[in-house]
Amino acid sequence: MIRHLIVFNLREGLGHQDCLDMIDEGRRVLTLIPGVTDYHFGEAVDLAAKYRYYLAIDFTDESVIELYKYHPLHVKFADEWFRRSATDRITTDYNLYP
Template sequence: MIRHTVAFTLVHAPGSPEEQDFLTRGPELLRAIPGVTDFTVSRQVSPKSDFRFQFAMSFADEEAYAAYDAHPDHRGFVAERWQSEVARFEELDFVAYP
């Protein structure tokens, strides 16, 4: 199993309708892509990080993750929303340690 995570900060004002739209519509689209499981949206509460949110999802294996990455809905989301609405991000992918 692969746990794909991305912590990010949006260009939108906190609590704005644009922020809410991104955090609602993005997950709706991404959750529907085959192979995506356990999709969560989280809000950062620690003062140790300036990332405000996180999307996290799981994939059964590298093949499922690669299919997600190549899926037209994922590619479209990145091109149409992510690139213009995310100010900065950090992507981390995890597998279980032994």
């Protein structure tokens, strides 16, 4: 199992509802990609946290990383929603162990 983890902040001028709209759209389309098994979103409890939000998308295995990266649904979501909204971000893929 792989977890694709993104911690991010919103572009200045965007609010909480803008973030939720983006996350809802991501849930709607990204979970349709083969090999995506789960989708999680959260917000930092501490308002002073360096990164306010996280998005975690689980994949069945490492082979899904490349499939996901270039899948048309992901590319469209990233171009039309995520990159425009989440300008300050870090992305890393992790192996999950039982």
